[in-house]
Amino acid sequence: MNVSPSEAEEALAAIQTAIQKTRHSITHSGAYVTLIATGIVWLVGFTCTQFLQGEILVYIWVGLSILGSALGVFLGTRIGKRIRSPSTAPIARRIGAFWLLLALYAIAVIGIAHPTDGQQVTMLVILFIMLGQLAMSLLFSLSAVWWVLPVTALALIGYLLLPDIFYLWMAVLGGGGMIALGLYIRSRW
Amino acid sequence: MAELNEIIHQTVRLRIMAVLVTLEPTDEADFTYLRDLLKVTDGNLGAHLRKLEEAGYIAVNKTFVERKPRSFISATPAGRRVFQDHVAALQSILQNK
Numbered sequence: 001m002n003v004s005p006s007e008a009e010e011a012l013a014a015i016q017t018a019i020q021k022t023r024h025s026i027t028h029s030g031a032y033v034t035l036i037a038t039g040i041v042w043l044v045g046f047t048c049t050q051f052l053q054g055e056i057l058v059y060i061w062v063g064l065s066i067l068g069s070a071l072g073v074f075l076g077t078r079i080g081k082r083i084r085s086p087s088t089a090p091i092a093r094r095i096g097a098f099w100l101l102l103a104l105y106a107i108a109v110i111g112i113a114h115p116t117d118g119q120q121v122t123m124l125v126i127l128f129i130m131l132g133q134l135a136m137s138l139l140f141s142l143s144a145v146w147w148v149l150p151v152t153a154l155a156l157i158g159y160l161l162l163p164d165i166f167y168l169w170m171a172v173l174g175g176g177g178m179i180a181l182g183l184y185i186r187s188r189w
Numbered sequence: 190m191a192e193l194n195e196i197i198h199q200t201v202r203l204r205i206m207a208v209l210v211t212l213e214p215t216d217e218a219d220f221t222y223l224r225d226l227l228k229v230t231d232g233n234l235g236a237h238l239r240k241l242e243e244a245g246y247i248a249v250n251k252t253f254v255e256r257k258p259r260s261f262i263s264a265t266p267a268g269r270r271v272f273q274d275h276v277a278a279l280q281s282i283l284q285n286k
Contacts, residue, residue, distance in 0.1 A: 001193045005286035008279040011203060015276060018207035021226055 034133075035147065035182030041068035043175030049118070050167035095136070102132045119166050123159045126170075127152070147181055191277035196244050198275065201229060201237045206272045209247060209264035217250060217261035238262060246271060 003011070041064045048060050106128040115121045130152040137148055151174055158169035197206055204227050212218060224234050241247040246268030250261040264272070 001195050001198070003193060003198070003279070003282055005282055008282040011198065011200075012276070012279050012283070014200060014204055015207040018204040018227070019211045022208045022211040025222075025226060 032182040032185040035178045035185070037068045037071045038129075039175045039178030039180075039182060040071070041065065041175070042178065043171050046167045046171035046175060049122075050165070050171065098135070099132060102128060119159060119163060122167070122170075123155065126155045126174075130155070147178070151178065191274045191281060193278045194271050194275045196240060197246065197272060199237070201227065201233065202241055203275075205234075205237060205241065206246065206264065206268060209262065210269055210272050212263070214264075214266075214269070217263040220260040220262065223262060241268070244268075 045061050045064045049057055052060070106125060109128075110121060110124055113120075113124070115124060130148055133148045154173050154177070155170060158166045158173070162169050197203055205223060208223060208226060209218060220231075220234070220238075224231060227234070229237075238247065238249060242249050246265060248263050248265050250263070252259055252261065
């Protein structure tokens with residue numbers, strides 16, 4: 001079989017493109033599902049927190065967290081069906097254990113620190129969630145790191161400089177930003 | 190010395206193998222995933238998959254998911270080996286030009 005250098009070059013380029021597309025489809029599909037689900041939870045939850053008060057907020061946040069998690073799992077499973085992997089079950093269990101332990105650590109820190117207001121509790125929870133996302137990104141997909149750091153920076157800016165509209169800031173820029181980013185990644189894929 | 194493989198060298202089959210080899214050895218790709226990723230028609234993809242399966246380079250696992258027939262495709266160890274050899278042969282052509 002005879003292949004000229006230019007044919008070899010074309011074939012290698014085709015291989016490289018296919019490999020890149022495959023890697024992107026795997027990493028980006030997970031990223032956009034997480035982004036959109038988290039974004040919706042933040043958008044609705046923080047908007048309610050800005051304008052409502054009292055016990056109802058606890059129920060709203062608990063309900064939204066359950067809905068967001070269910071949506072993420074549902075969409076993730078649907079995409080996961082396109083690539084079957086017997087090796088993902090133990091990893092999924094470890095990821096679940098990681099998030100559970102991180103939640104316990106967050107509860108312990110909040111219990112010890114005794115934050116004085118809701119904004120401090122919110123900021124601590126956001127920092128723990130972003131820390132978890134950062135760990136997931138670094139372990140499973142380096143390309144997803146870049147959205148975690150700007151969202152953390154945005155949250156800190158809102159908390160430190162705009163306390164009066166902090167929740168609205170988080171809803172529009174944090175939640176809305178994540179949804180927009182998720183849709184952008186989806187459209188590019 | 191790495192050798193070129195005539196069956197794999199065809200463009201669509203080369204891209205199919207590149208996708209499957211990129212996945213973990215235990216992973217299987219859905220037929221529709223491959224079709225959408227490679228932007229080929231059902232018939233075209235099916236024909237190329239048959240050729241690769243006959244050569245023993247891929248395994249096609251036909252099953253039912255939620256009562257619908259589905260085909261999951263994976264690269265066999267022989268397919269992975271032949272693909273790596275083919276890539277090495279292509280690279281050596283470029284290095285020796």
